[in-house]
Amino acid sequence: MMNRRYPELPTSETDTDIAIVGGGLSGTLAACLLGRAGYRVTLIDRHRVFPQEFRVERIGGEAIEKLQRLQLFAPLSTAAVPFDEIVNMHKGHVVDRTYGQHYGFFYNRLVAAMRSALPETVNFVVGQVRGLRIGAAHQRISILGQDEITARLLVIATGMGDTLRRDLGILHRQISDRRPLAFGFNIRPLRSNRFRHTALTYHGDGDGIDHLNLFPVPGTTRANLFLFRDPRDPWVRSLHDDLKQMLTAAFPSLVDTFGDFEIGSRIDSWLTDITAADNCRQDGVVLIGDAYLTSCPASGLGVSRLLTDVERLCCTYVPQWMTETAIDHTKIAAYYDDPEKLDMDISSVQMTDRHFNLTTKTDVGWRLRRQFHFMRRRVLYGIESISPALATRLHQLKTIRARSALRSAVLNTKPMA
């Protein structure tokens, strides 16, 4: 947790201590923390109100714990619907249930809620940043049609695919040839006024379908479908033509288990390139969130990863840098090499491969692996209904084994440049 503090800063001639370009989730959260800590923060975004764009719409577990730890949880609870039970299905059957706090929301409303929690000391500027000039002591930010802003530190939080970074020679390198495809749309109950369950996750079976999530968001039920399929694939194209029909064919017993439905909104879709920023260890500038590394939407790690960036940057590195007169690239490098951040970045990339393999591989080995995975979950779920204590012990055993396997995987993986 960050303590409110007012650091003694070296005399500075800059307009602001920290300029953050990009007021999506990562930039806004960073501005909240740094503003609360007493720094002079300027947050710049081209949109006064974040538009209705398709991004994360559901979080749980680690992301919620991190938001609570950073005292950033309250805005989430105003913009989202809580739910704590998810029915999991595979091949026409209920596999088990997941318990634990989750929240469903529309991304633009979440960003709006986070922006409304910005401390008054944060100066929010609406404008399109067109040029950047950086150095160890001064950063210059040019905004279309407005005066230039100078800062001691520049944080780039412009998400994926902006062109601004190119000014600084920072390029996005594709680090995986997997290209996850995501669909998002609302569903409404048919012949009833509510669905039989609050939330449901239906896993694919080696057919390029990762999973379908159904969950509550304010005012409706939302569906997120994650695939590893070529967008030109005829099956994918037909999703746009007759989505309901395609879903009921691909997910047997979905209607029986969840309830009949109709599509209640436009269909959003998004193809993600998994990319990392190259050449970002430069004087006076630091990248966070998707601007640094994009993650596979199906892995559900995007928010946890960006929260790690925000937490490590705002709670550890900025307080050190702000006591210095210059923030050169060697100081900046410490943030990218931070062990906690590296662990998170590596896990996020590994999860893309794991999801891809589980979703697409059809050889005997992977088929058996899938079968074993879901069979074990069904058995555990059966045990849980007879002996919850025994099931808890088995779960603990599984968690310890999974953690040690991930730990060795991370230690054996080279950090990304």
Ligand SMILES: Cc1cc2nc3c(=O)[nH]c(=O)nc-3n(C[C@H](O)[C@H](O)[C@H](O)COP(=O)(O)OP(=O)(O)OC[C@H]3O[C@@H](n4cnc5c(N)ncnc54)[C@H](O)[C@@H]3O)c2cc1C
């Ligand atoms: C379809 C989809 C589904 C996803 N699902 C999940 C999920 O289930 N779970 C999960 O954890 N993660 C998920 N993610 C990932 C998660 O949404 C992202 O990691 C997160 O939204 C990134 O936030 P950000 O602040 O880095 O970028 P953004 O939210 O994209 O914000 C970037 C901001 O920068 C501003 N900007 C850009 N250029 C300029 C400029 N030149 N001048 C001024 N402003 C500028 C933009 O206006 C924007 O406000 C998903 C992503 C996608 C695309």
